[in-house]
Amino acid sequence: MSSSSPSDPYAQGATDPHDYDPDERRASAVDDAFEEEDLETAEERIERENAPSAVDYYAVLNVERTATEEDIKNSYRRLCLTFHPDKHHRPEDKATAESRFEKIQKAHxxxxxxxxxxxxxxxxxxxxEMSWEVGARGQSREEIRAEFERQSRQRQEMAAETLVKPKGEISLSLDASPIFDTDVWRSRHRRRLPLGRFEPVNTQSRGLADVLQWPEVTQAFVKHxxxxxxxxxxxxxxxGDVMARNGIGVGNVTGTLRHIISPLMWGEVSGTIGQSPMMQGKLVKNFSSDSFATITATSQTISGPPTLIGVLGRRITTKTTGYLTYRTGEWQLGPWGADQxxxxxxxxxxxxxxxxxxGQWNVDVQVGVxxxxxxxxxxxxxxxxxRGRFSLTLSTxxxxQxxxxxxxxxxxxxxxxxxxxCASMGGVTFRLKLARLGQKFVLPIILSPQFDMRLAFWAAVLPVCVSVALDKFYFNPRRKHRLAxxxxQVRGANAEILAQRKQExxxxxxxxxxxVLRKVEAEESRNGLIIVEALYGKLPPSDLAPIRALSMQGIKGIFENLGSVNEEAASANVVRLEYIDVTMAVQSLVNNSQLHVSGGHSKVNIIGFYDPCLGEQKRLRITYKFQGKLHQVEVDDQAAVAAPLRGDFPFLVYPKELLSHSTFSFSSPGS
Structure with missing residues (x-):
């Protein structure tokens, strides 16, 4: 086992206990998943993150993921001294040791x-644990990995062949301006008189039947x-795309061939047949990671040269890119294009x-003929x-807009x-969009053919207010209830596995x-490190008052009676605690007055630990005595622990809520 020096307690990634704030909200699986993008993903996250995980071999041996071969060997030897079946003689202890030693052996x-x-x-x-017949014996890591990924890719491709991933868009434009604009409604309901005249505008107010009418469909567009x-x-x-407007429909089919010429260059050629035939070519060149250029040529007729669009771009800073664009428009080359x-x-x-x-900002200034x-x-x-978007354009x-x-x-x-x-020359339009798996449905609704600031304001504010209210008072409570x-459900489905791991x-x-008792006596003889109390799970606020009065004899009594106390607590009709006492398990990790609990993994796989509160954020709180002084440290589930802290001089680390105590460091009565 790799242990950190007392003078460098954070060398193995231990969390500074001063950073802990007991008032900080302790997130549960429901709180974490609630931040997911959608309910389905949140439910999948709860099921994925709270399913009993496979045994973590690093946690079993209590070593870091960067541990050397010597660290692994030393940790294995220390565990063998406790869990080797030959060390135990009672049948029940021997069976338990065999089961635990099998996991230790496999991890090693x-x-x-x-x-x-x-x-x-x-x-x-x-x-x-696979047979790994993907490659011949003696292959390198890279060869084994390449073969494994090749087989995985084949399985993914076979699954992908059964799926169709098209992209489509349907846009249906509606004109609802007679509903929201009284002048438009009145002008459209004027009767035509002889000689091309119209009757005067009706100044009477509209009735409910005049307002409740279906908007007129002005345009339909379909793209696939x-x-x-x-x-x-x-x-x-x-x-392909089809558009119908005022009873007239047009359609086009476009084919594009895109080819990667080199790692820094690619191009594409497109051809369109239908109502608007066209040929287009595009070339993109990356000169470096900071600069690029594109050139696009488009031809809609052979009577003139193609229009050209050139773009030069360069990264100005790490987060800023500038680009220059030039459009030739329609032009002539000698007599070619003179007639267009x-x-x-x-x-x-x-x-x-x-x-x-x-987010991202874009600013563009164009000067044209x-x-x-x-x-x-x-x-x-x-x-x-x-995702929010805002754009503003001022055009001559x-x-x-x-x-x-x-x-x-x-x-x-x-x-x-x-x-x-909204536009000063284009009226006000409300858009509704629904997208799913590459398919998109867009519903533009014209509210007014003329610019109306009040109408534009309410068209933007009302839907947002309604959406926020529904999300806060209906969808959020429903979402939390579903996640809980x-x-x-996950806890119930895995209750048997959790009970088995608790028993183990x-x-x-x-x-x-x-x-462990022998370790306590050895540490006591050298005035070394003794674990007074270690709690793991969803912890209550720290209270050291009962611990201060413990003598060394009392500490040893806790160790001797720990099993019977746990059995009594389990049989008692009390509320289930969401934390467990792991004092003995942590004391077993002490070697030569040094404690090191490896990090980078959940502590539920450490020998003597189990998950007492599936789905809740777990922490480990250790109260220990070193050189006659009490200390306390508390860390997250994934953090490493190294003790004693800050060299050999004694001091006590408390959560911030205990900083009002006058005695942080003191001699225990038995020392």
């Missing part, structure tokens, strides 16, 4: 073999695509993109898998989003009692 066999240890560290205990990998470097993408109507003009833009914490604009957008990932052609949107993950594979678009039920831990403590 795996961790002392470099190949098996590598397999165990990489793929877990199940892989370490799929892709397949032809070779390792080439991918074929096929997509130049509808698209050239433009040049300069943009900056900056990554911020869980036809029009210019300044645009800004911001994207932010909020807690609970909520379309005026001011603003958009705000947000979406939230509602199930493992589904998201729902809301958004509002899931945790109870108690049996291990019983057979180590004699050797």
């Amino acid at each position: 066999d795996v961790l002392s073999d470099p190949i098996k240890r590598h397999i165990y560290d990489t793929y877990g205990p199940d892989a370490a 695509s799929w892709e397949t990998q032809i070779t390792q470097q080439s991918t074929l993408i096929v997509n 109507d130049f509808r698209e003009r050239s433009a040049c833009s300069l943009g900056v993109m900056r990554q911020v914490e869980r 036809a029009h210019s604009h300044i645009s800004m957008s911001y994207f932010k990932v909020l807690p609970r898998s909520i 052609l379309l005026g001011a 603003a958009s705000i949107a947000g979406d939230k993950k509602i199930t493992k594979y589904s998201r729902i989003g809301l958004g509002v678009d 039920q899931k945790l109870a 831990a108690e049996d291990a403590v019983r057979i180590m009692k004699d050797s």
Whole structure:
């Protein structure tokens, strides 16, 4: 066992007890899973994290994951002194020792073999116990790993062949402006008179029947695509789209071949047939990890040269990237293109993109022959898998445009989003979006053909307020109730396994009692380290008052009567405690007045430990006597422990709630 020096108690990753705040909320499995993105993922997390895990070989031997072969050998030898079956003569103790020694032996066999240890560290205990006929005997770690991953990849590919992963989008535009805009409703309900005239505008107020009418469908758009990998470097993408507007429909089919030319360059060629035929080529070149360039050529007619778009980008700082874009628009090369109507003009833009914490800023300034604009957008990932977006554009052609949107993950594979678009020359539009497994449904609803600030404000605020209220007062309580039920279900399903591990831990403590008492006497003779109390689980506030009055004879009496006390507590009709006494198990880890509990894994697999509160955050609190003084340390479940702390001078470490005590360090009555 690798032990840290008393002068360097944190060398093995021990947590500084001064960092512990007893007022800090102790999260349970329900609290942790509640922060997941959706209910399905949260339930899966509870089931995954709270299922009884396989035996951790490092915890069994109480060594770090970085332990050397000598550390493993020394720890194995020390455990053999206590748990080797030949050391016990009573039949019940011998049977318990054989069961525990079998696990110790298996842990030693795996961790002392470099190949098996590598397999165990990489793929877990199940892989370490496999026959590993994937490769010939004598293969290197890299060869074994490559073969294992190849077989895993084959199984994944066979499963993937049965799945279809298309991408689709359906967009149905509705015009609801007569419902929200009285002027639009009145203008559309004017009767036509002879000679192309209309009757005067009706100034009477609308009735309920006039408001409750189905919005008019103005446009429908459907898009579908799929892709397949032809070779390792080439991918074929096929997509089709159909749009119907005012009774007129158009459709196109586009095929794209994407090819990786080199690690720093790739390109693609696309062709579209249908109502709007087109050919397009694109080339992307990364000059380094900080700079890139792209060139795109698009041709919709052979009567003129293709339009070109060039982009040069460079990383300015670690989180900021700048890019320069130039668009040629439609142009002519000598007589080629002289007859075409130049509808698209050239433009040049300069943009900056900056990554911020869980978000991104984009600013773009464009100067063009036809029009210019300044645009800004911001994207932010909020807690609970909520994503927000905001954009603002000032254009010489379309005026001011603003958009705000947000979406939230509602199930493992589904998201729902809301958004509002408004423009000084385009009215107000409310958007509803639902996405699931690559399929997307978008419902734009025109609220007003003219800009209305009040309508835009309420269109943005009301849906958010309703969503927040539903989430807080309905979905959150329902979610917590479901997760609590899931945790109870997991506990019930694993009750037999947990009871078995509890019995194994108690049996291990019983057979180590004699050797632990000998350790206590040896430590007492040298005024060394004696564990007065060690508690593990969901701990109550610390109280050292009863411990202060203990004499050495009283401490030894606790060890001698520990088994009977536990049996009485188990048989008594009392509320089940969510922590256990592991004093004897921790004392067994003391060697030469030094205690080291390895970290990086849960302590439930340490010999003499078990899980008393499945699904709750567990901590280990150790009160020990060293050189006649009492000390206390408390750490998280995954943290390492090294004692004595801070060299040989005595001091006492308490949670912050006990800092008002006047006696932190004192001589025990028996010393």
